[in-house]
Structures are given as structure tokens and as C-alpha cells.
Amino acid sequence: MINCNFEISKFNNLLKDYYSESANAGEGKYNTFESFATNSKTDSTLLDFEYENPFSFIPSYGSEVMINFLNNKINYGDGYSVQRSSMLNRIFVNLSLKFDNRSDAESKEIIDFINSTKGYKKFIFQPIKRSGLSSADAYKSLYSLSPYFVQEFTSQGPEIQSNYSDSNNIALNFANQNFTLFDLKSIIKVESMPSYRKAIIDEYAVKPHLDLLPSYAVDKSINLRNNIADFRDAKIQIAEDGVNENEISLNLSYNNIDDEKLLKLLSFIINKQGMQTFTFDVKGPVKERREFLCTSIRHKFVFKGVHDVSISISEQAIKKSFQ
Amino acid sequence: MKYVKYTECEVLINEEHVFALNASISANSNLTPSIVYGGGLESYAPVSEMSANLGIEYYVTGDVDNISMLTGDIDCSGKFGGIEFSGAYLNSYQVDIEPYMPVKFSANFVILSGYNQNLSTGSFDSESIELANGAHSLLNNINYSNVGLDNPVSISYSVSCERVPNYEIGNEFPSNVRFGSVSKNLSIAGEGIGDLITYSGKEIAGISIQPKTLNNLSRGQILECSGVIESQELGVSRNDFVKGFIQIMERVR
Numbered sequence: 001m002i003n004c005n006f007e008i009s010k011f012n013n014l015l016k017d018y019y020s021e022s023a024n025a026g027e028g029k030y031n032t033f034e035s036f037a038t039n040s041k042t043d044s045t046l047l048d049f050e051y052e053n054p055f056s057f058i059p060s061y062g063s064e065v066m067i068n069f070l071n072n073k074i075n076y077g078d079g080y081s082v083q084r085s086s087m088l089n090r091i092f093v094n095l096s097l098k099f100d101n102r103s104d105a106e107s108k109e110i111i112d113f114i115n116s117t118k119g120y121k122k123f124i125f126q127p128i129k130r131s132g133l134s135s136a137d138a139y140k141s142l143y144s145l146s147p148y149f150v151q152e153f154t155s156q157g158p159e160i161q162s163n164y165s166d167s168n169n170i171a172l173n174f175a176n177q178n179f180t181l182f183d184l185k186s187i188i189k190v191e192s193m194p195s196y197r198k199a200i201i202d203e204y205a206v207k208p209h210l211d212l213l214p215s216y217a218v219d220k221s222i223n224l225r226n227n228i229a230d231f232r233d234a235k236i237q238i239a240e241d242g243v244n245e246n247e248i249s250l251n252l253s254y255n256n257i258d259d260e261k262l263l264k265l266l267s268f269i270i271n272k273q274g275m276q277t278f279t280f281d282v283k284g285p286v287k288e289r290r291e292f293l294c295t296s297i298r299h300k301f302v303f304k305g306v307h308d309v310s311i312s313i314s315e316q317a318i319k320k321s322f323q
Numbered sequence: 324m325k326y327v328k329y330t331e332c333e334v335l336i337n338e339e340h341v342f343a344l345n346a347s348i349s350a351n352s353n354l355t356p357s358i359v360y361g362g363g364l365e366s367y368a369p370v371s372e373m374s375a376n377l378g379i380e381y382y383v384t385g386d387v388d389n390i391s392m393l394t395g396d397i398d399c400s401g402k403f404g405g406i407e408f409s410g411a412y413l414n415s416y417q418v419d420i421e422p423y424m425p426v427k428f429s430a431n432f433v434i435l436s437g438y439n440q441n442l443s444t445g446s447f448d449s450e451s452i453e454l455a456n457g458a459h460s461l462l463n464n465i466n467y468s469n470v471g472l473d474n475p476v477s478i479s480y481s482v483s484c485e486r487v488p489n490y491e492i493g494n495e496f497p498s499n500v501r502f503g504s505v506s507k508n509l510s511i512a513g514e515g516i517g518d519l520i521t522y523s524g525k526e527i528a529g530i531s532i533q534p535k536t537l538n539n540l541s542r543g544q545i546l547e548c549s550g551v552i553e554s555q556e557l558g559v560s561r562n563d564f565v566k567g568f569i570q571i572m573e574r575v576r
Contacts, residue, residue: 060491061371061491101501102489214360216358218360303369306368
């Protein structure tokens, strides 16, 4: 028997365990969570705020961020299709975090913190507190991992490897399913961040053409579209299936890119929402410009200012955009 | 171009001068060229931390070799030719002994916290530094049990310390360094090798050596290794004697 303890009256309330109104009382602060949630992303100067007991441990290199756009694909004839939004909160942000070579004391703190959330309590991942930061650097307190302004997560529990005496590796998965079509821009952009970074984001948010070149090797597969008829007691019949004879799929790896190229790429893909298509120039052996769609992005932190990003893009028969 | 003579090039470890025979510092960035789709070179990117090392060979001129104290969970700072570094960890310490020759010590440090660079002359010329004479090894300073080797002609003793840095996202240098495994190895060349070992090695063998000066003054601490014999070698060549070689391994941590 499963007991469900959801309190319907509190299911969507805006009181958060991690945001205390008493701790955030007074002038110059976001006094309520509602005020914080609304204004922290849009204020050009970030006010003061303080979370209760945030998760503040900094992960190791090799950690990853995955963003997935959940859509329903509706297929029409002749290779035509559309992406329909499957639900309101359809943007999944998942962090696959590594905490390598940590002491027993630090490991215990990490494990105790995650265990205290019991797998369902939402918590804040905030490595840098607002207090102590200047106004110019205040936006950094909204990061979980730069460049992501996503801080509220749940976690299902740690995996622990004891490497040696007083040295442990801990793996954690953090999940966030809050973002929607309406606020996905704030995954990587807040108004209080430096203007040059906002300019990069804004430029690549509206670009219709992916001009960021990936690394070698690029995997390309061509799906020859056809019509397969499987008759009973007879061999399979294969025939043509109208226009749009083939579909190209590409796996693009952007290896060892810097912070700026990462920001451009994230802005380009995130703002397409997994629904809007873009053009990309396929290089040899057959050079052509085609229309593609991307529904997920994987980012790995390699080293300071160095990142790997991989995306899979699939060809679409027609251009799809928001007007 | 700076012309810095050997006598002007100080080597300091934790503010103490080292009578170095030679010293070198090296730094290697782990760069990877980024070739983009279409064939162009876009940039070079570091894919991991910079590896920096300091290696020295030296004579011990005092009662205690302070560098040997750094094999534990402890870091050190230092200076070499005007290049200052901190967050350095000893990862290899070795002593080479031959009869009636100066005992040669060598150490290798991994530098994990960067360094300030300004190649400059040191003070060996301008300030007098008291240096006692170094150690020579006399064979009667060696005690060994269950080794099965007579009249050793050379001994090499080494300690390897594993250092595992913890790099956090956004940082160039590690936030801390975990102390990993520590193992000692002692190899001896001499006459014979005693009983041959089996696949499981040989039961506990031990050696202790006290480097001393010709005046019988101790130089550095007693070197001890008590473990198992893991390898043996016996060879002979024309116009020469039978030479044996054994290696003892001790896992300390």
C-alpha cells in the first residue's frame, strides 16, 4: 500500500523551506520568496537575499549538465512532422555531479545533506552566497554551476566509492523540472549579469543558423525514408514514400570550448526550446545546408574555462519557428 | 638572457638551504588543439591541470635530512633560482649508496599551487652558509636480516608517496590534496642472492642503513625498509664476478 502525503493546499504554494522570510526581512532584501523568484531574474541590481541551509559543495571536473526538451512528435505523411508541447514544465535540467577525492569529513557532510532531503525535498544548490559579493558580482550567487542560474533541485541519493583512507568519490544526480516555455531564458540569463554576457546570449538566442563549428569527428547518419509493407505470409514489400526521401542526423561534439563559445551554444539551443528549427552547414563528403532540430544538450566541465558539449540534431523537412 | 651561476642559484625547501648537486623545475600544460568541422584550427585548450615538478639531487650535511620528513601528509614551500613555489608535495625520495662514495639523496616534488617566477641570483656568494661535510657509506653501517646477499656493492632506497589533488569546478589549483599510498623500495646489488623466491615472494626481509661521515658522524636518519623480497637477479659476465641483485618492497600505507 502506498501512502501519498501530498497536502493539496500546499502543493503549489510559494513558501519554501529554504527561503526564510524572517531571515530576509528588512530593506534592501527580497522579503518574500515570491518577490525573490519574480525579481531576482529581472532586477538589474540584485538585492540581498539569504537561503536556509543551501548545498554549497563544489563538484569536481567531469561533472555534467543535461538539458532535455520534452516534446511529442506528430508525424504526417511524406516525412513531415511537428513538435507539440507535451506538458507545461517540459524542460528538464539534470546535473550529474562528481565529488572526487573528498575527505571523510566532507563526504559525510555531503551524504548527510542529501539524505536529509529524503529524495523529495527541494533544496538549493548555491556554492557562492550573496553576502560578501559586490553588486557587480552579485549575479554569481544565483548560479548553481556557472553559467546555469538553476538552483532548486531534488536528489535521489548518493553513490559512494571509497578510494583509499580518507579519500572518497561521490556521485550525485540533481533534477529540476521547473522550467517552462515562459521562463526558460532565465536558465542562463539574469538581468544583473554583465552586459557583454547578456549581449552574447541575446545575439545567439535569435540566430536562425548554427554558425558554431563542432569538433571532429562528426557522426552523420542518413535515414532513407521509404514505405514498408509487411503482408501476412508474404515477403516484406518496400516502396517509395513520397517527397523528402532522406533524413540526416548528426552527432555534434564541441570539445574543449571556452566559456564564450559555451554560452553562445547554450543560448542558441535553449532558446530554440527543442521546437524551433535552425540551419546548419553539413561539410564533406556531401556539402549542403539543411534544417535541423535539437531536443537535448549535454555539457561536461573539463577544466577551468574548458568545456565539452555534445548535441544530436535531426533534419526536419520544413522550417519551424515562433512568429 | 640572465647568466646565473650554479653558486648563485639557491635551492630552499621550507626556508632551509639544500646542498644541491643539481636541481630542475619543470612545468607542462596539458594543451589540446581544437580542430573544428571543416578543418580549421580554432584554439588550444587545457584539458587538465598544469603539471609542475621540482627535482633535486643533494648531499645531506646535517644530522637530519629534513626533506625525508616530508613523506607524510604535509606540504612545503620553496625557492629555486628565484622561482618561488608553495603547495609542493614530496612524491619521491631516493637515497643511492655505494661504498666509500658520498651518499646521494634525491627528491622529487609535485607543485600543485603554482609559483611566482622571477629568475634571479641567490645569496651563496654574498652570505656564508654553514655546510657540514656530507655522508659517506661504510659497509659496517648496514644491518640486514634474512636478505641472503653478501657484500653489498650498491644500495638504492626510495619512498614513493601518492598525492591525489582534489580539483573543483572553476578552480585552476586543487582545493586540497589527499594523501594516498606510500611504499618503500630497497634494492641491493652484491654477491649472490640467497634462496630463490617463489611466486609469492620471500618472507620478511629487513635492512637498516645509517649514512655517516668519514668521522663517523651521522648524516640523515636511519634508512629502514622491512618488507618482502619481490625480485632477484643473478648474472655473470666474462672476466667478472657473479653479481646478485634483490629488491625489497614495503607497503607503508
